[in-house]
Amino acid sequence: MITSSTPAARPMFAPLTACWVCGARGLTPYHTLRFELDAYRSEDQDHELAQYSGETLDLVRCASCGFGQPAALPTLPRYFDRMYDQRWDEDWIAREFDAGCKDFIFRTILRELERRVGTNDRRLLDVGAHAGRFLHLAREAGWDAEGIELNPRTAAYAAIRTGLPVHQMNAQAVADRGRSYDAVVLTDVLEHIPEPVDLLTTLAKLTKDGGVIAVKVPCGPSQVVKERVLAAATSHRVTLADNLVHVNHFSPRSLKLALRRSGFEPSVRAAAPELQPAKPLTFRALGSSALRLTTYALARLPGGVHTPLALNLQAYGRRL
Numbered sequence: 001m002i003t004s005s006t007p008a009a010r011p012m013f014a015p016l017t018a019c020w021v022c023g024a025r026g027l028t029p030y031h032t033l034r035f036e037l038d039a040y041r042s043e044d045q046d047h048e049l050a051q052y053s054g055e056t057l058d059l060v061r062c063a064s065c066g067f068g069q070p071a072a073l074p075t076l077p078r079y080f081d082r083m084y085d086q087r088w089d090e091d092w093i094a095r096e097f098d099a100g101c102k103d104f105i106f107r108t109i110l111r112e113l114e115r116r117v118g119t120n121d122r123r124l125l126d127v128g129a130h131a132g133r134f135l136h137l138a139r140e141a142g143w144d145a146e147g148i149e150l151n152p153r154t155a156a157y158a159a160i161r162t163g164l165p166v167h168q169m170n171a172q173a174v175a176d177r178g179r180s181y182d183a184v185v186l187t188d189v190l191e192h193i194p195e196p197v198d199l200l201t202t203l204a205k206l207t208k209d210g211g212v213i214a215v216k217v218p219c220g221p222s223q224v225v226k227e228r229v230l231a232a233a234t235s236h237r238v239t240l241a242d243n244l245v246h247v248n249h250f251s252p253r254s255l256k257l258a259l260r261r262s263g264f265e266p267s268v269r270a271a272a273p274e275l276q277p278a279k280p281l282t283f284r285a286l287g288s289s290a291l292r293l294t295t296y297a298l299a300r301l302p303g304g305v306h307t308p309l310a311l312n313l314q315a316y317g318r319r320l
């Protein structure tokens with residue numbers, strides 16, 4: 001169901017009628033998301049974007065492959081660029097770099113990539129490099145690493161902090177320059193990009209024959225269960241994709257299918273968790289990390305990736 005609380009001169013949403021992953025048309029609503037963009041209403045902000053505040057939109061699941069996506073997309077030109085127009089200050093970006101919450105995830109990915117491509121082929125591309133933490137760890141581990149980052153502030157910070165090339169252009173523009181890599185990494189990025197098979201197909205062009213792509217995304221069905229459990233236990237409202245921050249909701253099966261359709265031979269498992277920073281080391285932080293590591297260990301058991309314990313998915317796909 002698409003609702004519009006204010007009469008608009010033109011439609012605010014364009015319906016999507018087919019699954020972005022498999023093309024099937026059997027799409028069933030399973031969650032209603034909200035738009036809360038009042039922060040963009042103030043004087044120097046984005047009034048057209050703020051008009052979406054109060055709107056709702058359904059997420060729909062594909063009966064054929066299990067993929068979840070919005071029932072429609074905003075017609076506002078550059079909606080996603082405008083929503084992500086973050087003007088982070090340098091102190092915040094520096095804290096993002098230094099926090100180290102994702103180091104366990106990053107080191108797990110680097111180890112798995114090395115196992116697959118060997119120690120001689122070391123050209124790596126991090127798509128969505130953010131503040132550059134993964135690039136930093138990749139270089140420490142002996143990779144010849146480069147990044148793509150569209151946000152000008154984080155791109156500049158990552159380039160200065162790591163001394164590595166950070167391309168401030170999209171993947172197609174990097175592909176057009178004829179560059180190619182042994183390993184391409186997408187961590188916590190693909191869930192934000194409409195029509196994910198298009199980006200993966202571009203990344204296949206950037207991956208050498210026999211090279212490997214590593215993709216980490218939230219697991220759509222597990223996040224629904226987690227949110228409903230939290231909502232039942234607390235006053236928490238079920239939030240899966242407010243403002244369309246997440247447009248792709250992959251199941252293990254649909255993630256495999258998306259990679260296959262893009263030219264990769266994939267395997268999918270539970271992803272390593274974020275851990276609390278070691279400083280300050282509190283009992284609460286220790287307890288949280290212990291719980292996450294235990295959940296991860298259980299989700300790595302045979303069949304565990306198909307249970308709600310797999311909160312995030314990690315795929316590795318070899319370029320065919």
Ligand SMILES: [Zn+2]
Pocket residue numbers: 019020021022023024062063064065066067
């Ligand atoms: Zn589908």
